[in-house]
Amino acid sequence: MIVVQNLIDAISLGSVYALAALGIGLIFSIMRLINFAHGELIMVGGFVIYALAGNPMLVMALSAIIVVTILALGMERLAFRPLRKASPPTLLIASFAVSYFVQHVILMIFGSRPMGVDFLSVLGESFEFAGLRVPRLQCIAIVVTLALMVGLVVFFRASRIGVQMRAAAEDFTMARLLGVKADRVIAVAFALSGILASFVSLYLVAQTGTVSYKMGVNMVLIAFVASVIGGMGSLTGAALGGFIVGIVSVSLQAYLPEELRPYRDAFVFLLFIAFLLWRPQGLLVRRASERV
Amino acid sequence: MKQGMWFKRMGSLAVLAAALAFGSAAQAEDPIVIGAAIAQSGGVAPYDEGPAGGMEIAIDEINAKGGLLGHPLKIVYADTKSDIAYGATAAQQVIDEGAKMVVVTCDYDYGSAAASVADGANLIAFSTCAGDPKFGPSGIGPNAFTMATGAPGQAVAMAEWAYNVKGWRKGYILKDTTIAFDATWADFFKRRWAELAGADALLGMDTFGGEDPQIASQITRIKALSDKPDFIVLASFPPGGVSAMRQIRAAGVETPLLGSESWDGDYWLEGVPNLSDMYFVTYGSMFGADPRPEVQAFMEKYKAKFGKPPVTSHSVTGYSVIEAWSKAVEKAGTFDTDKVRDVLQSFKDEKLLAGPTTFTEKEHINMQRDLLLIEVVGGKSGNIIQVVKAAQMPK
Missing domain, CATH: 3.40.50.2300 (Response regulator)
Structure with a gap:
């Protein structure tokens, strides 16, 4: 029974990692940018909820989604669009700069003391069936993640801009030659990544009950690892990678002997290094290809 | 002319004397x-x-x-x-x-x-x-x-209070691996607890990373204990520790929680609505009731x-x-x-x-020194239990 319980715990954590990894993977697949400032989108969402504490839940949640989406668009317009022709390392460094900038703005406004927030606390409670404990929030996280993933798939297959984005992800130069508007495609990608990030904010605040200016840092690192494992550039891969990281980390926490448990993360990353030696391009990318 | 000279000399002497007097006064008041x-x-x-x-x-x-x-x-x-x-x-x-x-x-x-x-x-x-x-x-x-x-003194004072005053006999430790302070705290609690209550009196010890978004498997392990603990030491600090506490309580684990000075203040309490049965030691109380x-x-x-x-x-x-x-x-x-x-x-x-x-x-650094033991009740911090002090540091 405890095996099933651990599986439930693992899938729920994996679904949130998947959501974060999708945000990273989406931007990477379109413009080869590993956006470390994605964590700050998540963090700002948390602070919107904190600043609006006491308002109806729906107001807090919708405001977080809207503000984070606008911030994502702003990042693209002000920081990444002028650098569009720059090399991937330059873009990566720029994303670090944006990340530090946003962190320090939040630090100036709210200070560095982590603050408690009462947000969706009822969802923390769990229902039990057949001896299993399923927190409502975890259930919702899984459902929401799956719904967002299905939504993305439909968007990419059925909508005009979605098809253009897939074309751009495949071969950006060719897509532009065929009349795909680069600015529009990239802006939409950032808006989508903002929406995905804001859902991670909602989950994190509901789950942890706190906000702090560093709350996005760890999440974005894990999301990055997850998208590498799944295969950079593949959205399905990013989601799959998220689930795998969640399952591996919960399993190690559950089954490592007590003396080794403090070093859980070392084992998690050791496994990933081993994995990358075996399959450097990730799970769902057929071959590692450099695009021009 | 001579007189004039004399006056002048006297005058400059007076100025010099005044300057000296003023100077020494200024020196005495030099911050x-x-x-x-x-x-x-x-x-x-x-x-x-x-x-x-x-x-x-x-x-x-x-x-x-x-x-x-x-x-x-x-x-x-x-x-x-x-x-x-x-x-x-x-x-x-x-x-x-x-x-x-x-x-x-x-x-x-x-x-x-x-x-x-x-x-x-x-x-x-x-x-x-x-x-x-x-x-x-x-x-x-x-x-x-x-x-x-010091962290050892806080942990020992807490262990002795749990054993002597509360009469608790079975404990559990959940330790945050982020900072050394909590590792020391948990270690000294464990050692003093073993001296007081015996080696079997600790039902288990588990770890979590303060930045982990969830501690579901740690909670699953606590819930699976065949013997229910009288208390859980939460060696952690906000925000990671708040997240852990929120999840522990949400999972229906109402066991008393014990902690360090890191839990001082009420800025984090919104994160664990209606928290009760949480005890920590610190330097004093800002809520107007320090004994x-x-x-x-x-x-x-x-x-x-x-x-x-x-x-x-x-x-x-x-x-x-x-x-x-x-x-x-x-x-x-x-x-x-x-x-x-x-x-x-x-x-x-x-x-x-x-x-x-x-x-x-x-x-x-001081170890065996007066600390205030404070309880969190109904989501409010500041209920003063008593002044505690580590009686005996572990060997």
């Missing part, structure tokens, strides 16, 4: 500089803010009474920006501004670089509340002191000076740093570091706001 190389911005800043306020209150009081050895005290700040390496620069800056002693950040990791520079310049380096036993001669140098009641009148009076003064009570009671340690140093200077009759250090090292249960304080040549 003594206390250099605070602490974090005023960045991640650690909130933990230094309260103690800095405490220092300013102590300095105001000393100046109102005519200063120290006839000199008024003046505090100068240099911001470490919460950067470990920058601590050394900040310490050098206040030393260049003439600091006679240096106060450093409330943490071993963030304060030791600044303390080393001050120690190297043969100045007393006082941390307000660095709780690691390494803060002192063993980890920094002979001039480094901390006003903290020690001098601490209550201090909190009132803080409120009067800064318009709001301190966020945590760590502010008391800042006050006591100035208190201890000025007492030592007065007793030594000089600002000379070697002599002041000797007096500090002779402190035996010296009455300070932070509690009776003892320093020896080897130990520049």
Whole structure:
């Protein structure tokens, strides 16, 4: 029974990692940018909820989604669009700069003391069936993640801009030659990544009950690892990678002997290094290809 | 002409005399500089803010009474920006501004670089509340002191209270692996608990990373215990520890929770709605009910000076740093570091706001010192249980 319980715990954590990894993977697949400032989108969402504490839940949640989406668009317009022709390392460094900038703005406004927030606390409670404990929030996280993933798939297959984005992800130069508007495609990608990030904010605040200016840092690192494992550039891969990281980390926490448990993360990353030696391009990318 | 000369000479003599008299008076009132190389911005800043306020209150009081050895005290700040390496620069800056002693950040990791520079310049380096036993001669140098009641002392006091007063016999420890403070805390709790209640009295020990978004598998393990624990030690701090606490309570585990000074203050309580049965030890209470009148009076003064009570009671340690140093200077009759250090090292249960304080040549941190045990009830912090003190440190 405890095996099933651990599986439930693992899938729920994996679904949130998947959501974060999708945000990273989406931007990477379109413009080869590993956006470390994605964590700050998540963090700002948390602070919107904190600043609006006491308002109806729906107001807090919708405001977080809207503000984070606008911030994502702003990042693209002000920081990444002028650098569009720059090399991937330059873009990566720029994303670090944006990340530090946003962190320090939040630090100036709210200070560095982590603050408690009462947000969706009822969802923390769990229902039990057949001896299993399923927190409502975890259930919702899984459902929401799956719904967002299905939504993305439909968007990419059925909508005009979605098809253009897939074309751009495949071969950006060719897509532009065929009349795909680069600015529009990239802006939409950032808006989508903002929406995905804001859902991670909602989950994190509901789950942890706190906000702090560093709350996005760890999440974005894990999301990055997850998208590498799944295969950079593949959205399905990013989601799959998220689930795998969640399952591996919960399993190690559950089954490592007590003396080794403090070093859980070392084992998690050791496994990933081993994995990358075996399959450097990730799970769902057929071959590692450099695009021009 | 001659007369004129004489007058002139007298006149210049008078001016000279006046200047001399004025000069010596000015010398007597030359302010003594206390250099605070602490974090005023960045991640650690909130933990230094309260103690800095405490220092300013102590300095105001000393100046109102005519200063120290006839000199008024003046505090100068240099911001470490919460950067470990920058601590050394900040310490050098206040030393260049003439600091006679240096106060450093409330943490071993963030304060030791600044303390080393001050120690190297043969100045007393006082941390307000660095709780690691390494803060002192063993980890920094002979001039480094901390006003903290160390992590081991807090953990032992808590273990003894749980065993003797509460009569609890079965415990469980959940340890955050993020910082060394909690590792030390959990370790000393475990050792003292084993001495008191026996080796089997700890039902288990588990770890989590403070940044983990969830601790579901740790909770699953607690729920699967065949024997229910009387209490769970949560060796952690906000925000990671708040997240853990929220999930523990949400999972229906209503077992009493025990913790360190990290749980002082009520800024994090919104994160665990209606939290009850949570106990922690700290320096005092800002909520107006401290059983020690001098601490209550201090909190009132803080409120009067800064318009709001301190966020945590760590502010008391800042006050006591100035208190201890000025007492030592007065007793030594000089600002000379070697002599002041000797007096500090002779402190035996010296009455300070932070509690009776003892320093020896080897130990520049207190372990067995009065702490306030506070309960969180119905989502409110500040229900004072009693003053506790570690009776016996583990072998």
